[in-house]
Amino acid sequence: MTKKISKNVKYTQAELENYTNVDGSCVKKMNTNLHLNILPSGLKNFKQSLLTLLSHKKVGSYDDKMEGIILDIHNVKLIGDSGAIRFDDPKIHLDVVCDCYVFKPVIGAIVKGTVRHVSSSQIGVIIYRVFSVSIRLVNKSNVKIEVNSEIEFRIKHFDMEHVFPYIEGELVNGNELGLENVNNLKRVKIEKEEPEDCKDEIDIIDLIDEIKEDELNESQTISPSKPKKKKKGISFKTEE
Known part of the structure; x- marks a missing residue:
């Protein structure tokens, strides 16, 4: 710096x-x-x-x-x-x-800066030709800001004691331009439902087990297993 x-x-x-x-x-x-x-x-x-x-x-x-x-x-x-x-x-x-x-930045002060970057999530602004400011957005659809244009923003947070000072701002007309407000942001809880494919997969597994069991019972009925033959061995007779 x-x-x-x-x-x-x-x-x-x-x-x-x-x-x-x-x-x-x-x-x-x-x-x-x-x-x-x-x-x-x-x-x-x-x-x-x-x-x-x-x-x-x-x-x-x-x-x-x-x-x-x-x-x-x-x-x-x-x-x-x-x-x-x-x-x-x-x-x-x-x-x-x-x-x-x-x-000497002050939280809440309204400062003018030059836009250097615009994306769907944030705007990059330069003030006094050297300090970078990050401004977060909800979406780009409601934002009509062009690069190299001059805008006003409100200082929201800063940390000047590091080698690269960090400054975060918010647009003065933030509600109209889709400014992200982390504190008031409501997140909708989505309940996960079990996919239909998983249910079908469980039924198929049960069906396969039933088929295997039927085949095993049928094979035992038609071809009963033969008794095992005794192995021939050599016997030794002892004399009294």
Whole structure:
């Protein structure tokens, strides 16, 4: 996610300001302090090294203090005129103050996104050109949404602390578009009946057993079994 935002997605200042001005966008502009550590080699071009470090380490990452993912950082200012060096670490530790544009989703917020995928069971939406949102549907027959169109949805669930953030939404007009509601979904219990073929199979087996029994009785009546002959052996006579 960090690589995707910092290298592939470039937000303009006007674009970020527009996000913060839209109600329910879940993008906040926060002025905060950040702690960084830079190698001595970065002092050669300190400004560029500092901005590169912020982009690589902070942009696109979840920040516990701000409780969201940083989209971009602007107006970076160094706090103080010196940095700290630890005896067991060659890096220079310093603090900066900056404006962070943070994506902080809220359950129930209505957000606009671009449709990237439509199937019979769900809609895939992209927001802020990087975050994927999954919207579940009952069926596609009642859904008239085209790919690359813009729709509004309500945030239903999210988990932003993983490498790939998970966001689940529901359509604002969900009842009209066939939105799946797991809590209210009623499942009909279907009683299984014994197939007719199985019943016929049981009758046939009984019939075969009766035929075998009749044949056995008939054979015993017509051709009775002959007594077994005694085997001839040699007898020995003992003298008294």
